[in-house]
Amino acid sequence: MLSKRVIACLDVRDGLVVKGINFEGLRSAGDPAELARRYNIEGIDELVILDITATIERRRAFADTIHAVARELFIPLAVGGGIRTEDDAAAAVEAGADKVGINTAALSNPDLITTLAGRYGSQAVIVAIDAKRAGSGFAVYARSGQAAANRDAVEWAREAEERGAGEILLTSIDRDGTKVGFDCEMTAAVSKAVSIPVIASGGAGGLEDFVDVFTRGAADAALAASIFHYAETSVHALKQHLQQRGIPVRL
Amino acid sequence: MIALVDYRAGNLTSVRKALAAVQADVFTPEQPEQLSKASGIIVPGVGHFAATRNLDRSWVEAVLDSLGEGKPLLGICLGMQWMFEGSDEAPDLPGLGLFAGRCYRLRASGPSEASQPLKIPHVGWNNLAFRREDSIVEGVPEGSQVYFTHSYVAPITGDTVASTEHGETFASVVQRGQVAGVQFHPEKSGEVGLRILRNFVQLAG
Numbered sequence: 093m094l095s096k097r098v099i100a101c102l103d104v105r106d107g108l109v110v111k112g113i114n115f116e117g118l119r120s121a122g123d124p125a126e127l128a129r130r131y132n133i134e135g136i137d138e139l140v141i142l143d144i145t146a147t148i149e150r151r152r153a154f155a156d157t158i159h160a161v162a163r164e165l166f167i168p169l170a171v172g173g174g175i176r177t178e179d180d181a182a183a184a185v186e187a188g189a190d191k192v193g194i195n196t197a198a199l200s201n202p203d204l205i206t207t208l209a210g211r212y213g214s215q216a217v218i219v220a221i222d223a224k225r226a227g228s229g230f231a232v233y234a235r236s237g238q239a240a241a242n243r244d245a246v247e248w249a250r251e252a253e254e255r256g257a258g259e260i261l262l263t264s265i266d267r268d269g270t271k272v273g274f275d276c277e278m279t280a281a282v283s284k285a286v287s288i289p290v291i292a293s294g295g296a297g298g299l300e301d302f303v304d305v306f307t308r309g310a311a312d313a314a315l316a317a318s319i320f321h322y323a324e325t326s327v328h329a330l331k332q333h334l335q336q337r338g339i340p341v342r343l
Numbered sequence: 344m345i346a347l348v349d350y351r352a353g354n355l356t357s358v359r360k361a362l363a364a365v366q367a368d369v370f371t372p373e374q375p376e377q378l379s380k381a382s383g384i385i386v387p388g389v390g391h392f393a394a395t396r397n398l399d400r401s402w403v404e405a406v407l408d409s410l411g412e413g414k415p416l417l418g419i420c421l422g423m424q425w426m427f428e429g430s431d432e433a434p435d436l437p438g439l440g441l442f443a444g445r446c447y448r449l450r451a452s453g454p455s456e457a458s459q460p461l462k463i464p465h466v467g468w469n470n471l472a473f474r475r476e477d478s479i480v481e482g483v484p485e486g487s488q489v490y491f492t493h494s495y496v497a498p499i500t501g502d503t504v505a506s507t508e509h510g511e512t513f514a515s516v517v518q519r520g521q522v523a524g525v526q527f528h529p530e531k532s533g534e535v536g537l538r539i540l541r542n543f544v545q546l547a548g
Contacts, residue, residue, distance in 0.1 A: 093509075095469065095488060166533055166537060167531055188357070212354060215492040215493075216389075258464065283460070287463055288464065289462050310459055312467065342488040
């Protein structure tokens with residue numbers, strides 16, 4: 093039976109892992125390669141490295157950081173942040189990324205999804221969607237949550253799948269960094285609307301939040317950053333808890 | 344020396360890195376004739392079966408010649424599917440036919456109110472259930488989890504070493520003699536994956 097994946101996200105700025113609350117107020121949480129090594133030993137299923145300032149400052153994700161993390165890691169590695177063109181994606185893949193995540197660039201140029209899927213296969217293309225609640229729907233935002241995209245998350249996820257995305261990384265802007273739990277309603281709405289896997293992100297606080305998002309939220313994977321970085325919850329303890337609650341995991 | 348065949352079906356960086364981690368000497372042949380220098384051949388690949396079109400007759404002959412000389416062959420993901428008779432994904436293209444049967448698409452659960460819809464592609468970590476032992480999985484414990492990402496699968500046959508379940512049961516490890524295939528990505532499957540690559544490198548001597 094397919095396991096639910098637990099993914100650690102390393103938000104990287106200037107070569108260091110940082111984590112903000114609602115995308116602001118960053119504090120340093122360490123060296124990416126060191127964290128990656130620790131998570132791998134603890135049994136993390138996958139890693140995401142995000143260059144969190146890349147979109148705003150128009151920088152490309154640091155190839156050195158990717159390379160340093162990829163060197164000793166034999167689990168899937170996704171890279172996002174600042175990937176605007178096919179060349180940006182190629183640089184990330186060359187540095188060792190198995191998957192690239194595109195967000196703002198996919199919104200402004202949806203053909204990029206198809207182009208990357210054609211070149212690297214759909215399995216290598218993650219469309220990242222940042223969304224917040226808006227009435228009964230979920231409004232999509234670009235540029236690290238700063239610009240309304242005038243799209244609904246469910247409809248945009250469907251289009252991304254049709255265009256060749258292999259996975260959706262769905263982040264709740266409302267919940268990001270708040271530790272009050274994932275937005276299970278939003279996750280379920282998107283997950284049930286597409287046939288590709290959906291990674292839930294934003295709001296992980298405690299062990300039960302993951303149980304919730306894997307059951308009520310119908311998530312295929314859940315991503316967290318700060319609760320792992322500050323060792324509030326070890327990956328291993330989380331997976332043991334999930335297993336006890338009847339959720340299939342890799343232990 | 345292991346020949347890693349690049350037929351432009353996905354990026355080979357991760358496979359190269361994992362082979363380096365198990366101390367294998369690897370080269371990527373430019374021409375089919377260079378397979379004669381190899382002690383073993385790996386055909387990786389991810390993506391659409393149509394990509395195997397790049398493995399034209401000269402490559403097929405060179406691979407079969409190497410097999411005739413007793414060199415081991417490992418197919419990974421699409422590379423494994425290529426070793427079957429063909430795939431519904433590209434019905435006009437023949438596979439190598441080293442294993443009997445055709446590859447077919449996993450069936451999604453379809454639009455439903457199911458609380459946990461069955462997703463296709465099959466992406467993530469899943470179990471290996473062994474049907475028999477063989478050299479490619481030596482030292483790999485029953486129930487080990489490995490990383491998959493694919494939509495098409497190979498049928499269960501007498502050559503199936505391990506099977507995996509995702510809505511239905513399919514072949515995740517196959518082997519007959521010197522020819523082996525894995526549907527998952529050993530280069531992305533942690534210690535279990537490295538063990539399998541090490542087993543192959545040892546077969547290659």
